[in-house]
Amino acid sequence: MIRAIVRYVDERSGTAPFLKRALRYVFPDHWSFLLGEVALYAFVILVGTGIYLTLFFEPSTAQTYYTGHYLPLRGHQMSVAYRSGVDLSFKVRAGLLMRQTHHWAADVFVAAIVLHMLRIFFTGAYRKPRDLTYYIGLTMLILALLEGYLGYSIVDDLLSGMGLAIGYSVLMSIPFVGGNLAMLLWGGPFPGTSAFESRMYIAHVFLFPILIATLLGLHLFLVAARHHTQFRESRRTTEKKVVGIPTFPGQAPRSLGLFFAVAAVLFLLGGLVQINPIWLWGPYHVAQGTNGAQPDWYLGWLIGALRLVPNFDVTIGHYTLVPNPFWGGALFPLVVFMLLYLAPSLERRFTGEYGFRNVLDRPRDAPWRTALGAALFTWVFVIFFAGASDRIFVSFGVSYEAQIWAFRVLAVVAPFVALLATYRLCLALQESDRLDRIRRRAEAEARGEMPQPE
Amino acid sequence: MSAFRKWAIAFGVLLLGRKKRQPRVVDRPRIVPPGEPDPRAEWLVLLLLLLAAAAAVGFIVVYSFNHLAHQTQYLGLALGLALAFVAVALIVVGKRLVVTEELEEDYSLPHSTAQEELQQLVDESGDRFTRKRLLLAGGTAAAGAIGAALVVPALSLGPLFDTGALYETPWRRGVRLVDEHGKPLLLDEIERETFYTAYAQGADKELLGAPVVVVRFEPSQLHLPAARRDWAPGGVVAYSKICTHAGCAIALFRKPTFPVVEPGPALICPCHYSTFDPTRAAKVIFGPAGRPLPQLPLAVDANGVLRAAGNFSGPVGPAWSGVRSKPPRNPS
Numbered sequence: 147m148i149r150a151i152v153r154y155v156d157e158r159s160g161t162a163p164f165l166k167r168a169l170r171y172v173f174p175d176h177w178s179f180l181l182g183e184v185a186l187y188a189f190v191i192l193v194g195t196g197i198y199l200t201l202f203f204e205p206s207t208a209q210t211y212y213t214g215h216y217l218p219l220r221g222h223q224m225s226v227a228y229r230s231g232v233d234l235s236f237k238v239r240a241g242l243l244m245r246q247t248h249h250w251a252a253d254v255f256v257a258a259i260v261l262h263m264l265r266i267f268f269t270g271a272y273r274k275p276r277d278l279t280y281y282i283g284l285t286m287l288i289l290a291l292l293e294g295y296l297g298y299s300i301v302d303d304l305l306s307g308m309g310l311a312i313g314y315s316v317l318m319s320i321p322f323v324g325g326n327l328a329m330l331l332w333g334g335p336f337p338g339t340s341a342f343e344s345r346m347y348i349a350h351v352f353l354f355p356i357l358i359a360t361l362l363g364l365h366l367f368l369v370a371a372r373h374h375t376q377f378r379e380s381r382r383t384t385e386k387k388v389v390g391i392p393t394f395p396g397q398a399p400r401s402l403g404l405f406f407a408v409a410a411v412l413f414l415l416g417g418l419v420q421i422n423p424i425w426l427w428g429p430y431h432v433a434q435g436t437n438g439a440q441p442d443w444y445l446g447w448l449i450g451a452l453r454l455v456p457n458f459d460v461t462i463g464h465y466t467l468v469p470n471p472f473w474g475g476a477l478f479p480l481v482v483f484m485l486l487y488l489a490p491s492l493e494r495r496f497t498g499e500y501g502f503r504n505v506l507d508r509p510r511d512a513p514w515r516t517a518l519g520a521a522l523f524t525w526v527f528v529i530f531f532a533g534a535s536d537r538i539f540v541s542f543g544v545s546y547e548a549q550i551w552a553f554r555v556l557a558v559v560a561p562f563v564a565l566l567a568t569y570r571l572c573l574a575l576q577e578s579d580r581l582d583r584i585r586r587r588a589e590a591e592a593r594g595e596m597p598q599p600e
Numbered sequence: 601m602s603a604f605r606k607w608a609i610a611f612g613v614l615l616l617g618r619k620k621r622q623p624r625v626v627d628r629p630r631i632v633p634p635g636e637p638d639p640r641a642e643w644l645v646l647l648l649l650l651l652a653a654a655a656a657v658g659f660i661v662v663y664s665f666n667h668l669a670h671q672t673q674y675l676g677l678a679l680g681l682a683l684a685f686v687a688v689a690l691i692v693v694g695k696r697l698v699v700t701e702e703l704e705e706d707y708s709l710p711h712s713t714a715q716e717e718l719q720q721l722v723d724e725s726g727d728r729f730t731r732k733r734l735l736l737a738g739g740t741a742a743a744g745a746i747g748a749a750l751v752v753p754a755l756s757l758g759p760l761f762d763t764g765a766l767y768e769t770p771w772r773r774g775v776r777l778v779d780e781h782g783k784p785l786l787l788d789e790i791e792r793e794t795f796y797t798a799y800a801q802g803a804d805k806e807l808l809g810a811p812v813v814v815v816r817f818e819p820s821q822l823h824l825p826a827a828r829r830d831w832a833p834g835g836v837v838a839y840s841k842i843c844t845h846a847g848c849a850i851a852l853f854r855k856p857t858f859p860v861v862e863p864g865p866a867l868i869c870p871c872h873y874s875t876f877d878p879t880r881a882a883k884v885i886f887g888p889a890g891r892p893l894p895q896l897p898l899a900v901d902a903n904g905v906l907r908a909a910g911n912f913s914g915p916v917g918p919a920w921s922g923v924r925s926k927p928p929r930n931p932s
Contacts, residue, residue, distance in 0.1 A: 170631075172705040240663060242672045243679075308871055311847035315918035325763045325920035333758035335765050336808055336847055336917065345757075373707055387704045395632060395698040403690030410683035417676005433780075433797055433811035433841050435851035437870040452846065452888060453872045459890030459919050469919030470890040471846050504707050536873065546873060547886055 169394035174376035174383075178265045180404055185258035187408040188251050189362065193355065195248040195416075202238050204230040205300060205347035207340045216425055224429035227343060228302040232425050247416025252294045254412060256444040259287050267489065267519050270512055271375045273503035277490040279368040284486055286361050289354055291444055296350040298422065298442060300343065305422075307430025308439050311336060312452070316475030321468050337432060375506050385504050438536065447526050450533030451478040454554050482526055489515075510579070513572035517565045524564035528556045633699050641696035645689045652685035763922060767915050768931045769809030770800040771896060777814065777838065777906040780805070784905045787834050790816045793865060795853035797841060800908070808917040809928070811841035812896050813850055813867060814906070815878050823880050824895075828913070831897040836906065838896040839882045840916040843869035845889035847918045850876070867893065881913075890919055894928070 156162035173179070206226040212219045214229075216236055234241040263283060266272055272280035295313065299306045314336045318324045331345075332338030376383050376390065383389045391397055415421075427436070441449055451474030460468035493515060494500055509516040532553035539546045659678035662671060729735060759765065777785040777798035785798050796814040803810045819835040831837070841850050848871035856862040866885065867876045874887035882893035894912035901907055911928045 170703065172703050239671070240675055243675045246672075247676070308848050311918075312871060315846035318918050318920040322921055325766060325922060326760050328920070329763055329765070330755070330758040330760040335768070337806060339758070371708075373705070382704065386707060388707055389702060389704050391700060392703050396694070396700055399690045399694035399698060403687045403694060406683045406687035406690060410680045410687055413676050413683060414680030415676075417673050417680060432806045432808060433799070433849050435849035435870050437852060439870055449872070455888045457874070457884045457886070457888055457890060461924060464924045466919050466921050466923050469921075469923070470888050471918065474888070475846075502707070502709075536870075550873075550886075 170392045171370065172373070172388050172390040172392060173397045174374050174388060174390035176377060178269075179374065181258055181262035181265055183401060183404055184408055185255055185262055186362065186366075187405045188255035188258055188412065189358065190405070191251045191409055191412050192248060192255060193359075195244045195251065196351065196355070198244045199234065199241075199248060200351055202230060202234040202241060203227070203300075205343050207302065207337075207343045219425060219428070222429060225302045225343075227300060228424070228429045231301045231303065235425065243413070243417050245416075246419075246421050247412050249298075249421045250415040250419070251412045252297060253421075253442055253444070254408075256287070256290050256294060256442075259283070259290055260444075263287060263486075264523070267486075268509045268516055269375070269377075269506040270493075270503065270515060271506055272490045273493065274490070274500070275372045275502050276368070276375065279365055279372070280490060281487060282361050282365045282368070284483065286358055286365065288483060289358050289361070293350065293354040293358065294442055294444060296346050296354065300346050300350055301424055302343070302430055303424040304427040304430050304434060304436055305424075305439055305441075307337070307432070308435060309441055309445075312449075312471075312475070314338075315469075316452075316471045319469035319472035320476060321472065324469070324472075373504070375504055377506050377508070383505065385502065388504065438540065440534070440537070446533040447530040448475055448479060448533075450529040450531065450535075450553075451475065453535065454529060454532050454550060454557060456554075478529070482522070485522055510572040510575040513569050513576070516572050517569035520568035521561040521565040525557065525561040528553065528560050532557070633701055635699040638696050641692055645692050645697065648685045648689035648692070652682045652689065655679075655682035655685060658682075763920075765931075766917070766920065766922070767926055767928050769912055769916055769928045770803030770807060770930070771809065771908045771911050771928075772930050773908060773910050775803075775908045776801040777812070777898075777908070785814065786904045787836060787900045787906055788904055790814060790834075790836050790906075792816050792818070792835075793855050795855075798838065798906075808842050808847065809840070809912075811849070812838040813841045813853075813878075813893075814838045815853065815865070815867075817865070817879055821879050825881060828881060828895065828897070831895060831909065833898055833900045833906075836898055837878055838898055838906075839867065839876070839878065839893035840896070840912055842917050843871065843874055843889060844891045844893060844917070844919060845869065845874045845887070846871055848872075850893065891924075 152162065155165075204226050208226045209223055210226050210229055212222050212224055212229055212232065214220070214233060214236060216232065219232065231245075235245055236242070266280060266283070295309065299310050299313070314328055314332060317331065318328045320327065329335070332342050373388050374390070376388055380389070428434075440446070452471055453474070455470055455473045457470065459466050459470050496514075507515075532550070535546060535549040535553065538544055538549060655678050659675060659682060662668065662674040662678055665671065668674070726732065778801045779785060779796070779798060782801070784801070785796065790796065793815065798812050798814050799805050799810045805811065814836060816834065816836045819832070822832055822835060822837065824832060824837075839850075842848075843850055846869075848869050850867045850869050852868035852870055854863070854866040854868055854875075856865060865878055867878050867882065868874070869887070869889070872888050874889035875885050876882040876889070876893050877885050881895055884890070884892060891914070894914045894916050896912050897909035899907050899909040911930070915923050915926070915928045
């Protein structure tokens, strides 16, 4: 049986030698290497559930009236898009399961990418020859953020509309050309022409998924072409040789098991834990808004940044040079991603290390990278947290205005504190490692063993 | 019947019988190192796979119900459990039933010879060209122009060079203020320190320029600029309902219940909490908005109906480079 399949495939494709090598490809075994796989599997679930949703969702802003079974919306005027979103939640059997699983998968997808990126950053896995892989990964993160934003925007519920109004304003705020770009993309002043919904839809279900899938393929190809990095775990793991378990039979059941585990968690979440109950938000109308509106978690850093900027527009006479949302909504994410994109080349310049780096650093062993990374991510995290300040006010009664002032100060001070504290911590950990080695060597000598070279 | 029984027995024997290890025909050394069988793990995997099948069948059964309370929850539970059982089964296979080997492989190095040959190949291919730079310039011109030609149709998306529509609002002198059902707002029916939303009569409610917030104060509470003294008949003020920061609707009104210690009245946007003082021409008192809400001058007609006395004090909606350059106008 197996012989027949192997013969069939090889005689028609000539890939037996390649497949044999692929099955014996070596994976270093470390739990943190699975984060990227989680993102990959969440993407698979996203595509699957997403295709199902397209069979029912109608991307149209044509106005209609709700006549279904959900009483609070009966007789309300709404777009066809929103009504089909409500219908696929209530009328389509398994529709709500698929919609909620899709939404959860999106949140998990971005979370897994971010954690994967932090692992790559703090272990220095982005160094040559894997810098290109890292740039592609960052690009996929940006695309994933936009894709998620588009996804919850096309439903045309109240939160969709509020989110789109903010997106429109951020685009408008780009100096010189913002107003023109917004007119181009929306086809007119907000909320734009009816074609805008189709534009978002085709971008969400086709353009962005295709882009992400293409980059994903390239990313995985580059990973395989240059092999995984590895931690220095034994004397066999060196810059020259990778040590680990083969794809088959060792890695395959584990990886496939992880896929099923991710799928299981997502469907359990989708079935049991409510997310984005669009029927509670109601349809969007330009004149409506709601308190306590929060975006999906991965846009929290942007809403925080928009809220923290003090009230000013930069103007020259009657010309508005920099409208306010530019700082938080456009410049802030731009700076964060520029720093992340520049990290490999900046590191090469400052350390003078231009060679191949296959063995990972423990974070403590590269104190400057770790400290600078901690500062950057603390900055982002403080601002992310500021995005929740209205919820903190509701839950704990801390004055909103006092919080904003506190977060403004924290956003400036906390990164420096994190920088210094992390740097000192790394040095302290190095020192404790050193003492540990000395102690162990002394104990070995006391037992009369030959000291092992490190 | 007996034929069926024979088949059933044969099937059972085939399924339950354990295969004897056949001596391997090939006399090559093993690739995968040998390991001991683990019958308990095999049974565990079998059990997990059967549980997965049962849960998946459960999903189909739950799906087949027409009206079932908590159907979504049961569907998610059944499918999630089915997948989870397979996940655990695979992990048991990975940990207990396949050999865990540790292999070594060389990291690949740059192919310096191939690199040089590639470079040589490209170099030599261009030997017959004598005006390389000129041809390169020509190629760049062609590629750039064709690229631009392919991008230009994207301009049909919207009026890239005409931002005039951003100044347009449906308000002009005499337009009545109506509520969401189209009923005109009467001055006498506007209560003090209550929050109303009104629209321009006859206009599309989904335009950024259409909705206004209407609030009434004691005329003595209002501190409008001198030029706007007569914009608030009976102490009623109207401002654009669209936040000048990020375009959300000003959906919140802060009404002091105990004015001695509480801050004054405010219009607040729930997106980023830009806070405007409606008694002082919607001046920004907190939050990120860069300019006040545009004010709509009001008048009262002979029937007591609120009407606009002109267009807004400035363009509505979020800021862009030209937002302060021109006054708002009506669509022509």
